[in-house]
Amino acid sequence: MKLESLRDLLVEQLQDLYDAENRLTKALPKMAKAATSPELKAAFEKHLAETENQVSRLEQVFEALGQKSKKKTCAAMKGLIEEGEETIKEDAEPEVKDAALIAAAQRVEHYEMAGYGTVCSYAKLLGEKDVLKLLKETMAEEVATDEALTQLAESTINLQTV
Template sequence: MKSEKGLETLFVEGLKDLYYAEKKILKTLPKLAKAAESEQVSAAFEKHRMETERQVERLEQVFEQLGKPARGKTCPAIDGILEEGSEVLEEYKGAPALDAGLVGAAQAVEHYEIARYGTLIGFGHRCDWYHRIGWLFYMEVGLHRYSHRSTMRLRTSTGAAC
């Protein structure tokens, strides 16, 4: 028998993935800030942590608007991206390229977030409740694109030699 899962179900499942991802990122950022060699990179991770706290709050607002409990669902994609970042941290601890590696790992996280928020915006356009929550996602995509540009500048300014 065919499942009756529609676009709204797919949207909510994506929202759960994203909520899980943001909470997981929130736990990881203090470790990255502490591990960073330069104050500039450490401050960038701290700033990202504060932004991520706001993102979690906005996602909770979306769940509330939809009448759903704010609950995450294990997301292997973000788990893998964060694991790669942990590997960089382990393999380059104390090395001149550590900060560049950490910033590169953070950029992979930003790409995941931009892709996920963008996908949910697309799904939301097709749902009749989009007008109530769409602005929250547009705000997130804008924030992530800004963070991505900041990360690109930071990555090119880290002092690692070839």
């Protein structure tokens, strides 16, 4: 697809995020299974449900833009998930592994926040109010997940690794 306009770029970025979110729906159950902290397991399971809704929300965004829901390979998410899988395989004390899983998950969240921040800006510039509303909803969830992970990292999980 040749990028001839900001709208084209918006669609391409959405395709990247759509692929990223779909990949994440497969990775989060593995992270939840690897977590030993009940709170961390619950956080991953909650974010899986949110991510499934985010995939649906992106499909609504494509529809609102008159586009087909289409994935463009997200190399960044592919790499972040590979790092997460390496973390899962690490030989580490349970609390240390949980701390490492949080670090991997927060890298994912920060990538997503950057991506959603960008598409929110494009949607706003293009006057796509309905699209912007949907994207802001997802952005708020990503920020909340990141904050929840930070709280877990700063609470009992990391205190046990000292």
